[in-house]
Each structure stands twice: as structure tokens, then as C-alpha cells.
Amino acid sequence: MPHKYRLPQGGKIDRQKPIKFTFNGVTIEGCQGDTIASALLANGIRITGRSFKYHRPRGIVTAGIEEPGTFVEVMGEGRSTTVPATMVHVQPEMQVKSINCWPNPKYDLAQLLQVFSPLLPSGFYYKTFFQPEWKVFEPFIRKMAGLAKIPQDDTPLQSYDSTDTHCEFLIVGGGISGIIATVMTAQTGKRVIWVDNLQNQHGGFPIASADKIILERWLQALRDQLKGFANVRILKQALAWGYREQNLVLVNQNREEVNDVLLWRIRARQVLLANGCTERGLVFPDNDRPGIMLASGVMKYCQHYAVTPGERIILYTNNNSIRILAETLMGQGKEISAIIDTREDTGQDYRGLPPTIKILTGYEITKVIGWNSVRGLIASSLSGDDSIRLSCDLLAVSGGWNPNLQLWMQSGGAYAFSPETATFVPTTSLQEVIALGMCAGYFNPKENLCETRKRVSELIENLGLKSESLELPQLNMSEKPYRIQSYWQPSSTNIGSKSFVDILNDVTLEDIKLALREGYDDIELVKRYTTLGMGLDQGKTGNVNATGIVATLSGKPMDDVGLIKYRSPVSPIPFGTVGKPEGKFIKPYRTTPITNWNRKNGAVLYEAGANWKRPGYYLLQNETMAEAINREARAVRNGLAIYDGSPLGTFEIKGRDAAKFLDMIYTNRIGDIPKGTGRYGLMLTEEGFILDDGVCFCMAENWYQVSVSTGNADQVHLHLEKCLRYDFSHLEVSVTNLTLQWMNATVCGPLARDFLQEFSLDIDLSPEKFPFMGIRDGVFNGMPVRIARVSFTGELSFEINVHTRYLKQLWERLISKGNKYGITPIGSETNHVLRVEKGFLSLGHEVDGVVDPIDLGLGWVMSKFKKDYIGKKAVALNRTSHLPRKELVGLVAQNNDIQFPEGAPIVVSKNQSIIEGHVTASVWSEINNRFVALALLNNGRSRISEIVQVRNLTGIEKGEVVAPCFYDPDGKRLRS
Amino acid sequence: MQKYSLFSLIRNSFTRHRNWPRAWKSVDLKQSYDVIIIGAGGHGLATAYYLAKNYGITNTAVLERGWLGGGNVARNTVTIRSNYLRPESIPFFVKSVEMYEGLSQELNFNLMHSRRSMIDVIHTYPKLREITRKMYNMDIFGATYKPISVAEIRRRIPTLTGGGANSRLPIIAGMVHPEAAVNRHDAVAWGYARAASALGVEVHQHTKVNRLLKNPDGTIKGVSTTKGDVSAGKVAVAVSGHTTQVTDTVDLNLPLRSFNLSAFVSEPVKPMIDVIVNCADLGFYLSQTAKGELVIGGVPDPGQSFRRGSNQLIFERTVGAMLELFPSFKKLKLLRQWGGTLDTAPDSSPIISETEIPGLFITAGWWGGYKAIPAGGLTFANLIATNTPHHLAKSFTLDRFKTLDYILESGTTARV
Amino acid sequence: MITINCPFCGPRDEREFEYCGPHRQKRPDKINEMTTSAFIDYLTVPENPEGEAKEVWWHRRGCGAWLLVVRNTRTHEIIKVSELDAT
Numbered sequence A: 001m002p003h004k005y006r007l008p009q010g011g012k013i014d015r016q017k018p019i020k021f022t023f024n025g026v027t028i029e030g031c032q033g034d035t036i037a038s039a040l041l042a043n044g045i046r047i048t049g050r051s052f053k054y055h056r057p058r059g060i061v062t063a064g065i066e067e068p069g070t071f072v073e074v075m076g077e078g079r080s081t082t083v084p085a086t087m088v089h090v091q092p093e094m095q096v097k098s099i100n101c102w103p104n105p106k107y108d109l110a111q112l113l114q115v116f117s118p119l120l121p122s123g124f125y126y127k128t129f130f131q132p133e134w135k136v137f138e139p140f141i142r143k144m145a146g147l148a149k150i151p152q153d154d155t156p157l158q159s160y161d162s163t164d165t166h167c168e169f170l171i172v173g174g175g176i177s178g179i180i181a182t183v184m185t186a187q188t189g190k191r192v193i194w195v196d197n198l199q200n201q202h203g204g205f206p207i208a209s210a211d212k213i214i215l216e217r218w219l220q221a222l223r224d225q226l227k228g229f230a231n232v233r234i235l236k237q238a239l240a241w242g243y244r245e246q247n248l249v250l251v252n253q254n255r256e257e258v259n260d261v262l263l264w265r266i267r268a269r270q271v272l273l274a275n276g277c278t279e280r281g282l283v284f285p286d287n288d289r290p291g292i293m294l295a296s297g298v299m300k301y302c303q304h305y306a307v308t309p310g311e312r313i314i315l316y317t318n319n320n321s322i323r324i325l326a327e328t329l330m331g332q333g334k335e336i337s338a339i340i341d342t343r344e345d346t347g348q349d350y351r352g353l354p355p356t357i358k359i360l361t362g363y364e365i366t367k368v369i370g371w372n373s374v375r376g377l378i379a380s381s382l383s384g385d386d387s388i389r390l391s392c393d394l395l396a397v398s399g400g401w402n403p404n405l406q407l408w409m410q411s412g413g414a415y416a417f418s419p420e421t422a423t424f425v426p427t428t429s430l431q432e433v434i435a436l437g438m439c440a441g442y443f444n445p446k447e448n449l450c451e452t453r454k455r456v457s458e459l460i461e462n463l464g465l466k467s468e469s470l471e472l473p474q475l476n477m478s479e480k481p482y483r484i485q486s487y488w489q490p491s492s493t494n495i496g497s498k499s500f501v502d503i504l505n506d507v508t509l510e511d512i513k514l515a516l517r518e519g520y521d522d523i524e525l526v527k528r529y530t531t532l533g534m535g536l537d538q539g540k541t542g543n544v545n546a547t548g549i550v551a552t553l554s555g556k557p558m559d560d561v562g563l564i565k566y567r568s569p570v571s572p573i574p575f576g577t578v579g580k581p582e583g584k585f586i587k588p589y590r591t592t593p594i595t596n597w598n599r600k601n602g603a604v605l606y607e608a609g610a611n612w613k614r615p616g617y618y619l620l621q622n623e624t625m626a627e628a629i630n631r632e633a634r635a636v637r638n639g640l641a642i643y644d645g646s647p648l649g650t651f652e653i654k655g656r657d658a659a660k661f662l663d664m665i666y667t668n669r670i671g672d673i674p675k676g677t678g679r680y681g682l683m684l685t686e687e688g689f690i691l692d693d694g695v696c697f698c699m700a701e702n703w704y705q706v707s708v709s710t711g712n713a714d715q716v717h718l719h720l721e722k723c724l725r726y727d728f729s730h731l732e733v734s735v736t737n738l739t740l741q742w743m744n745a746t747v748c749g750p751l752a753r754d755f756l757q758e759f760s761l762d763i764d765l766s767p768e769k770f771p772f773m774g775i776r777d778g779v780f781n782g783m784p785v786r787i788a789r790v791s792f793t794g795e796l797s798f799e800i801n802v803h804t805r806y807l808k809q810l811w812e813r814l815i816s817k818g819n820k821y822g823i824t825p826i827g828s829e830t831n832h833v834l835r836v837e838k839g840f841l842s843l844g845h846e847v848d849g850v851v852d853p854i855d856l857g858l859g860w861v862m863s864k865f866k867k868d869y870i871g872k873k874a875v876a877l878n879r880t881s882h883l884p885r886k887e888l889v890g891l892v893a894q895n896n897d898i899q900f901p902e903g904a905p906i907v908v909s910k911n912q913s914i915i916e917g918h919v920t921a922s923v924w925s926e927i928n929n930r931f932v933a934l935a936l937l938n939n940g941r942s943r944i945s946e947i948v949q950v951r952n953l954t955g956i957e958k959g960e961v962v963a964p965c966f967y968d969p970d971g972k973r974l975r976s
Numbered sequence B: 001m002q003k004y005s006l007f008s009l010i011r012n013s014f015t016r017h018r019n020w021p022r023a024w025k026s027v028d029l030k031q032s033y034d035v036i037i038i039g040a041g042g043h044g045l046a047t048a049y050y051l052a053k054n055y056g057i058t059n060t061a062v063l064e065r066g067w068l069g070g071g072n073v074a075r076n077t078v079t080i081r082s083n084y085l086r087p088e089s090i091p092f093f094v095k096s097v098e099m100y101e102g103l104s105q106e107l108n109f110n111l112m113h114s115r116r117s118m119i120d121v122i123h124t125y126p127k128l129r130e131i132t133r134k135m136y137n138m139d140i141f142g143a144t145y146k147p148i149s150v151a152e153i154r155r156r157i158p159t160l161t162g163g164g165a166n167s168r169l170p171i172i173a174g175m176v177h178p179e180a181a182v183n184r185h186d187a188v189a190w191g192y193a194r195a196a197s198a199l200g201v202e203v204h205q206h207t208k209v210n211r212l213l214k215n216p217d218g219t220i221k222g223v224s225t226t227k228g229d230v231s232a233g234k235v236a237v238a239v240s241g242h243t244t245q246v247t248d249t250v251d252l253n254l255p256l257r258s259f260n261l262s263a264f265v266s267e268p269v270k271p272m273i274d275v276i277v278n279c280a281d282l283g284f285y286l287s288q289t290a291k292g293e294l295v296i297g298g299v300p301d302p303g304q305s306f307r308r309g310s311n312q313l314i315f316e317r318t319v320g321a322m323l324e325l326f327p328s329f330k331k332l333k334l335l336r337q338w339g340g341t342l343d344t345a346p347d348s349s350p351i352i353s354e355t356e357i358p359g360l361f362i363t364a365g366w367w368g369g370y371k372a373i374p375a376g377g378l379t380f381a382n383l384i385a386t387n388t389p390h391h392l393a394k395s396f397t398l399d400r401f402k403t404l405d406y407i408l409e410s411g412t413t414a415r416v
Numbered sequence C: 001m002i003t004i005n006c007p008f009c010g011p012r013d014e015r016e017f018e019y020c021g022p023h024r025q026k027r028p029d030k031i032n033e034m035t036t037s038a039f040i041d042y043l044t045v046p047e048n049p050e051g052e053a054k055e056v057w058w059h060r061r062g063c064g065a066w067l068l069v070v071r072n073t074r075t076h077e078i079i080k081v082s083e084l085d086a087t
Ligand SMILES: Cc1cc2nc3c(=O)[nH]c(=O)nc-3n(C[C@H](O)[C@H](O)[C@H](O)COP(=O)(O)OP(=O)(O)OC[C@H]3O[C@@H](n4cnc5c(N)ncnc54)[C@H](O)[C@@H]3O)c2cc1C
Pocket: B038, B039, B040, B041, B042, B043, B044, B063, B064, B065, B066, B067, B068, B069, B070, B071, B072, B073, B074, B075, B076, B077, B078, B079, B080, B207, B208, B209, B210, B238, B239, B240, B241, B242, B246, B261, B262, B263, B297, B338, B339, B340, B341, B342, B366, B367, B368, B369, B370, B371, B372
């Protein structure tokens, strides 16, 4: 019979709109507005899942995000991972599956495991499973673990987005104090954001129905009033889940209208936490049986979903908030058979209830009857002289109320135990945040109203702002203050039962006792040893009880024991909301104006540092990579080639002290570079590490242009700026990054000059007028150009720099006219081969963090005349060390067919683990018709012609140490 | 020490586990010890254990300001590996990984040590070059790094569906490190504490060292704690991110900077990844625990910090990087996140060293130091007991800074 | 994720800035005359306070200013931001 437990009227569900879904394959009917949990309860389904460790039957416990009892997987399209059944609204044709059980929760096979439960106290796995070895057992354990499967389908049924904003006041929480705080702060005229928090939508502290009506009417009026404020933004259906430094609050908003989740990063001057409170359970034997629920859950199902999942109802409590539930249920015509209260003295709390209700004060539950569902219980007096058996099919429990401290704790706020309310309440804050209302420990609605108004108006006043005074409603039924007496654990437990402190993670009272007995005596050690509070719910209904138990057992004050730390997020959130797979945009890459030309002409492009994508080589039809590189290399050495050198970092250094500045930056002399020429230079860090090598040109007096390696441009920029703003701020210099302003096409090869002379160009290219390392401005076929005679290949070359907008035009002209010279575009792989042939250094290869310029044969670049430059002192100091120097050498294999692998170590002998160097680069040299390599070798320069041993994974290959240059050692060609 | 075994578990189940003894003793703090170790983290506890076991030094107190193992040892992502670059580092980490493998038996405590290959997913050529060089160097010291194809990466990690040919940074290569492992961090701290305690070592929780004390002749005298002054001939600082907070009290100048490193876990899901996935180019790594949670880590926060938290920017970038390779994880949920305070030397390599104050020793600069706990403890104990560095750790002394002989494990210059 | 109040641009997100290390003493003019140990301390020993730390941030993706930021390393609260005055 469907909807057996649905009340005939009331609730916020739509009885006219039935919704059918399946639960473990069985079709269930709910109504529009139902959650999975409320629909299951309405249909009398008790066992909704199995527990994680013991596979005990479990039911629904609460109606909110604190749910520890029932987790499900939603299958089919738009699959979810594990979610609490209380948080998902039913939808037509939804397929819902319980977790931790097979084939279904009622007849779960693994429940046989319960037989072994005496062997599974907390931490049992630390004591066993390691003989002979953990790996024998691990596969079985792993299989049992985990909850849902990860959804494999990529259907973007829900999309994710994020946005940033800021405000003066951020109010978290949609309850009484949240609304009051929003209205009051709104009146200041400042920007206000109100998060109508999902966290406290489970009902919160109960309010007598007469008062509730008054209050709701009043709150509605306030809500209406808010519509008139343009400075208030309301985030509905939102969960504030993270609280970071500098008052950054993270909120996920479910925007059903557009079917997405929006992450808000809200930076607030002042945060007001009004995110309510959560009820906790009581610890007693077998308190996890289906049919045992938290009172607040029963209340919410009754009022909101019109479901009362039982006929014979017993209430169990240690505080007076349960009375309102009794009245509410009676108001729905339900029968309460008993109220069991652990307090001896309940004062007037139950006065005026009908005599049919048995009131047992000073009693505790010592036994629960029923396996798959609660059927009754035994209550015993605390004095131990009486016990009574009662039957019931629903047991509603209230162990008291806890402020929702999750965000408060994340903000760094302190908290302390309040004996009157038997819970932890916020005390001093670390950031600009206050807690309000129930979140501050004011549970009674009347008190809540007054205290909230007081605190908010104080806050507004302290900030020098104004708001109107707020008239509070009269709540006559709420005169009685909240009264509670701590009850942390049953006075005795019987063998065979389990008293759960953390229902989700199957952690019992005995587990905590064992932890303490074994010396795991800090609450955080208890947590880790027993896994208490480490589940999906982060122990929202159990953690305070755990503290109470530890305090009682160890005789320590509650404050000394403290609370288990809640961590972000308040409740699990999908990764999709915080990070996006950005595909092509993850690090947007830079292109040059001829990237498209490159693509069309067979270029193989890849990441080349600093987010440039760059041709490695150009593949002609039927060519292998090696063939392509060799073809390109031949073109450079024998004919004409062209290279897109645009990504090269280019900086302009200007100002009266430019030379002085550069003389500190570079190791060599800059001040005496003649106008119109450049000089190769090295930059070191103050610690003596090589930061960059490049060329510095003097354009005119006090005007220099430096070019630096592509991948290093950003770092060099930072270095130059830092030096300038920090250490040499007294100098009058400016540094401008022109990397994207100057693009270049580098024309190289022995035919380069002849070729360029075919164009209209007002620069004399003859070696006399335009020698190596010269730089000239001119006009090339109508385009303003700056041509530099630098060479990274060791061949005659002209770097033609133009403004970005001319590069394509320049490139196409060069290519079309160059056809008759066999002009060949080349990529960075070929460049690499050619520079290795020349022994030019490359930062990513030869610079290793242990070498200095002298090691690399660049001692001549370290000026002896300059008293000081960055890195000079460090290099000198490092050279006093006794460690051998790693020096750059060339290396050729004794066996001509061998290519030494890049990165392979040079060892003293095959069997000794002494590394004396390594191969830094190794290429096929087309011009030499053999493999050649560069290496760093201990004291290598004095070991030329020695035979050394290169170790690869299969053995040793012998090589001869040679000078690190395999082509044109005198540099005639590049100067030609 | 009562032996832990299946047998003892069964036997104790008859008495409903009411007779298990304390895992470590609880005694009052004495006024003097032979050795004081500050910090009951992995390194502090392991050091105490090896001092007792290898050198018979048992009159030792480990002083912990919070609870045992509550620092980084409880906050890290338990990646254990020996894929280092420099010959100064590799043998040390190889030893540590080896020691971990037999440690459950040695300590009689299940560390749930589990070999999981680590797969490096490589997107750029410079990274490939660096890792290839590691491969050759590791081979010399008996550690393994094996190249694997992109197809093989995808076969072994079926959920890794991103990083294809059309992505911004396609995967170009992979490398497997079969010796890599994960285990249970708390168990490492508890196992060492229990074994050390059985040898006579005292562990004092909630005993914060406020100050170091010196003798008039400049040697170490002891420490001043929240529970009073305690003297010792030798004091060893093993406080991870808080080293300078302790050593500043005697005006030591150390090349250390503290920072925050964070991590996070997902909700538990059924087993789907049985390797450690590391992607340095995008900046994240992950593995799946025996409980089914994915443990995910990224790069440190910028700037110095003693706030153990999560920088939202770094967090979002790490998640973004993960989703780049594992797009189906977007529905997977974040369960918990946290951070830890670590410290680092300018070259990012560790420091296991005596100091200019005779009798004062430090182990510091550990920011991938979980894997190093066994070898770190072993070598630090050796240094404390014999006043000479262990051969595996001889390059990790403070002396290297005197001549700027940095041991750079990645990159070619020091940190900014 | 922090917000830095650039004296020129107003409060801006961390994403616009680049962290450029802890504040240190300006490079000594006579670095050559420094003793080795003073030089090594200058190079390798940063201030590492648990509390107010001075650090240098560059508004790289903003106005380009170099800023001296006083930040509490325990709370990440920013106490003061000013233009880097390296004198
Ligand atoms: C998020 C994260 C992920 C990580 N991932 C890995 C990883 O995958 N692999 C890896 O190898 N490493 C990893 N690490 C690093 C690793 O955790 C640390 O390097 C290592 O734990 C540090 O050594 P420890 O265990 O001794 O430190 P800790 O456990 O931090 O021990 C130091 C102890 O000293 C105590 N202490 C501090 N000051 C005082 C005082 N004044 N008096 C008394 N006691 C004091 C602290 O409370 C603490 O308990 C990670 C770290 C973090 C934060």
C-alpha cells in the first residue's frame, strides 16, 4: 500500500503529483517535493542501507545534511556518487541504489560479517594482517571498502561555474537570526549578501506551534521588506562550505532554473554566521536500529513532508526541547506512548501532557528490541532498581543541540563548553566574524530573537553605521528556557549490543574505551584510531557525544578534551564546482603570426616553454623525424634556412644608468659595448647560479636591448625588475618587456647574405659594414626592421626583427623569393642539433645547478675588471669548496654506431656507484656524419682524449673526451 | 610489549578487548635525560627508536607540544618513493623505502604498507629530460624508473581519459617507479612510539618546548617546557615546520623558511586506481587509499606561512589539473581538506646536521619527508649517538651552505 | 587566496600578483667586503617569523608596482601594504 505513513493533510509536498522511482529495483511512489528519504519513510521502508563495517541494517535518522544513516547512489543518467538520501529530491524514473549491501539492504550477504564483529574492535587492522604481509590481505580489504562507483558517463547534466564578489556584510543562514541580521544590515545601505543556507533547513530547534505561526508571519514580513533593498543579494539553495583567510567564504548555489551549480567566492568585510544548530543523538545499546530517529528529523518529516514513520511512538531525551515534538505529533493525531528522560529533575517540562503518555524521568534505555527494525525497548531507572519493557515502532531521540560550528572553526574562531546548554559555543573570533542565534548557542527562540538583535545592532554601531530599531514579535509559548543535562553514555552496557557514537563509521562506545585504554587519549587520537567523525557527515550528530565520553572516562574537563576539528567542506561538494578541466585553455598558449602558416606546412608543434607552441621540425611527405631534422640541418650548413625566432625574450633597458645597471646584471662588461653592436653575456643569480645567457645590444647611449632565452623570459623579467626595484632602486633605469612587440624571422645559412641582397633594403649587409654581433635599423621592402647578426647555429645568420603586424608579410616574402635558393623552414630540434655541434650552451641541458660559467668554458665572460656584479662573490666562494668541478666537454663514442642517451651518467667503473658526470646533449650530427655529445665531467677540461664510461640501463659504453665543439671551432663561418 | 597478531586478537576478543595494554607508557617528566628529542612526529619518534635500538640510548624523552603524531606525519599524502636525481639523495631514499617494507614486522604494527607503482605522466620535453636523467642515476643505486607508453598509461589507469592529442598539453610519455608505496601515516607514528616506548623511551605529549637552554660554555643544557625545565646532554630538534621557532631562542641562523602545503581527499569510492599518479607538469598527484578515498595533493602556497589551511587558489588549480586528466571526477566530491606547516632550505634538500651549539642537532627542511622517516631516523640517531654523520646523509649537513654547494633536486636555481 | 590592497589599484585578488620572496636587507654596497659568514647569512637565512612577516609582491598583472606587504603568517591577515621602498 503506497504512502502508508503519509498524513492526510499538511506538509509542503504536492499530493496531486505522484512521482515513481525505483529503490534497489523496486518501484516506489513519492510526491513532488519528497526527498528520497521522505518517500521511503512514507512507504514504510525501514531498512534503507547497511553499515560500513558490520553491515548492520540501517534506516533514515535525520532529514538533513547531517544524516549518518542512509546513503544512496543515484544511477542512470546524471549519476551521482554517494549522497545522503535526505538531500536528494525524487524525480520521475530516478534509479536509486543503497550502498554497502548486496543484493539489497534487507538481505545483505555481507551481514554474515557480523559474526566476526567481536574480532573487529577499533584499530584491529593495526594489530593483525601483517603476518606474513599486508599485501596478502589488502586486495580483500580494498574490495570491501569504498562506497559508490565513480560515475563514468560524461553527460554534462549539471554544469558548473564560478564567480567572485565582495560585500560589507555576509550573512550565512536562512533562519531567524539570519533574517534579522539581513534586514538590520540592509538598512545600513551597504552591500549585503545573504546565503539562505542549506545547512539549517532541517528545521533546527523546535518551536511551539502557536509561536511558530506568529514567528513565521513576522519573518515573512521581514522577507517582504527585504525586497525593497537594492543593496541586498539573496543566494537561495546555497551551501556555505568553506571559510578561508581574510574572510573569504565559499558558497555553492544550486541554480535549478539553469541546472548548474555556481561557486561564489565571497570576500566580506564582516561575516555573520547564523547557520543554526544540529541535534545530536544519545548513546545507548543498539541505538542504530532502523526506526530510531533524531527528534528533529521526525519533526521535519511530520511538518514538511507530512510523514510520521510510526504508530507507537516513544521519545527519548535529556532535554526539554522534545516536548514540542510530542505536541506536534499529538496534534497530528499520533499517539505517544512514553517519554523517557534521563534527567531526574524535569521540573515543569512535561506538565499538562495527557496522562496516557508514560513519563519516565531518571530512566535510560538499556536495551532495544528488534533486529531489522525497532519493536520495543527496555528502560531502566538510573538508580538501577527498576526496569520496564515498552513496545514501539518509532523511537525519536534528542541528545541536545549543538551550534553548527563548522564554519566558525574554519574561520579560526575559538569555542568553549557551556554547561547550561551542554555543548560547545563560539567564543573569541580570529577574523571579522560573529556568530548569531542558535549558532551562538541561543536555542530558545525568544532568546535567539533578543540576542541576535542585540549583537547585530552592536556590530552596526561599532562600525559607525546606522540601522532602524527592530520590533520583535511576542512569543508567549517560548517563555520556558531550554534545559538540558549532559548524558554522554549509558551507565551499563550488555554483551552483544553495540552503542554507536558514530553511526556512519560504525564507531561504538567500546571502541572509544579501547582507544583510551591503549593510550590513544587525545580526542584527535581517538578520532584517528577509531575513525570517529571521519565519514561523509564529519560526525555532525556524534562528535560532541564523543567528547563527552572521553571527558567522562578520562576525568578531564570538556574544554581540555575539546572537539574534533571540523574541516572544510561543511558537506561534500563536487570537484567540478571548484576546478574546471580547461582543455585547450588550461595554460592558454601563445602563437606567433605565422603559427597557422607553420601548421599548414607540416610543422610539428609543441610546448616550448613560457607557453609558446613552437615547431620542433617540419615533416615533408614520407619523412621520418630524423630525416626531417637532417634535411633542415643540411639546409642551414650548406644552403638557406629560415627560423621563426619570435618567442625569444626581448627587453629594452633605458635610462641614464642603464649601463651601470647592466654591468651589475651581466657578468661581463656592458658599459663599453660600442653602439650598434651586441655582446654575448651571462646573468647569474646572487647565489651564483646561471640564470640566463643571451645577447645585449647597445642601440644608442643609455639605450640597450637584451634578448634572453624563450623559456626563461618571464623569470628574467622578474629578476630584472626585482634588481631594479630592490637592490638598485637608486639607479635611473627602466625595463620594458618587448617580447611581443618584436617578432623575428631568422635567415641563416651560407647563402643568407646573397639572398637578402635581392630585397630592397637600406642596410649594407657586407661583413665589413655589418659584422658579426652588429645590429642595424632599416627598411626592408617597406617594412621597418631591426636586423641583428647573431647566430645560435654557428652559421651566418641575420635575425630580422619586425613589428608583430609585419611578421607574416615578411615571412611570406622571404619564403616565396627564397624558393629558388631552396629556403627551408627549420624548427627547434634542428636548432638544438646545430648548437650542440657548436658547443653552445642551452639552459635546459648544460646548466645543471652545480656548474658556473667557468665550468662551461665561459670564464672569459666573467669580467675580471668589474669589482662587483651579481653572483661574483658567490661563484668565488663556491670555488673554495673541495668538490670536483663539473666541466663541459665533448664526447664521442668509440663505437661509431652508438648514440649516448641524454642524461646518462658517466661512471668511474661499472660496479661502483660513483658518478663523475653526465651526458647533457647527444645528437646525430649530419655534417660530421656521426653522433656527437656534450657532457659535464669532473675536471673534464683537463681530461681531453681520455676514455670514459657512459652507463646506460644495459651496460657501459666507452667514449672519448673531446673539446666541446664539433664544427667550425674558429667561428669563421658565423663571422663570415 | 604485548605482541600483536591474529592470535592475540582472538584471545583478547574473549575478554572483550578489555585487557589490551597501553601502546606506550605514560610516566611523569623527569628533570634530566641523556637525550631530548623535540617533536613527536615521524622523524622524532623514529630517531628515538633507532637511538634505543641501535645505540642502546634509552634514557630519552620525546617532547611533543600537541598530541603524538599530530603534525605533518598525520597530514601528509603518504607517497613513498625514491625517484630522486642527485647521487647525494638517491641512496638515502632508496634505503628509506627499503626500510619501510619490513617495518610492519619490525615494529609489530600493521602500517598497511602497500607497494603501488607510481606513474609519472609527462607532458613536456624538459620534464621528460629531467626524469630520464633520474632514471639513469637511480639505476646505479638499485632503484627503478621504467619508461612506458601513453597507451600503457591509459591501460593501467582507465579513468585517465584526458590529456589526449587535442588537449593543450598532450601526454607525451610516462615513467613507472615500481618501488613507490603508500601506507598508513598514523600507524607509522604509533608503531614507532610503541616500539620506542617498549625500549624505554618516554613520550610526553602536551609538553611544548618554549626555549632551548645553553650552558655558560655555550654547549646545550636542555630545554624549557610548559612543564618546566629539563636538562640533557644532547638535544635534537625534529619539529618539522617549526624548526626556527625553536632555534631562534638561541639565536641560531638557519637557512629555513616555513610554508603551507595542503592536500585533500574525496569521498570513498570503489577501487579504481591502484597506482600513484604523478603529474608534475600540471601540478598534482593522487592515489587511492584502502578505504577508497582519493588522496590528492598539489604545489605549496606562495609565501611563508604557519597557518595550516588551504589556499583557495592553489586548491582550485590542483582540482583543475586533476580534472584535466580525469574529467569524470567532476562529480566526485571533496570530503576533507587540510594543510600542514613545513620548512625548506634554499635548495629544497633536507638538513640532518649538528649545529654551532655543541650538543644541539637538527633534522629539518623536510617537505617530502614522510618517505624519509625510517632513513631520517636511522641517520639522525647515528649522528646524535656518534657525533658523526651517517654515510647516507653526509651531504645533508649545514656545511654545504658554507660553500654554497646546494643539492638541487629540481630546477637549476634556488627558490625565490 | 588573499586580497592585497595595492596602494595604486585598490584591493586586488592574489591572482594578479606574484610573490617575490621574503623581504630582506637591500644588497650591501660593499658586498665584497662582507665576511663569508655574513654573506652566507645574507643569501640563505631569511626572516621566518610566526606572526608579522614582511614580504615582497609584484603587481605583475596589474599596475606593475613592487609592494612591501606585512602579513601575519599565522592568520594571513594583511597588516600593511606600501610601495617597496628599498632605501
Ligand atoms: C599536505 C602534505 C602532504 C605531504 N605529502 C607527503 C608525501 O606524499 N610524501 C612525503 O614523503 N612527505 C609528504 N609530506 C611531508 C611530510 O609530512 C613531512 O616532511 C614529515 O612528516 C615531517 O617530519 P615529521 O613527521 O617529523 O613532522 P611532524 O609530524 O610535523 O612532527 C613535528 C612535531 O613537532 C611538534 N612540535 C613543533 N614545535 C614544537 C615545540 N616547540 N615543542 C614540542 N613539540 C613541537 C609538532 O607538534 C609535531 O608533532 C607532506 C606534507 C604535507 C603537509
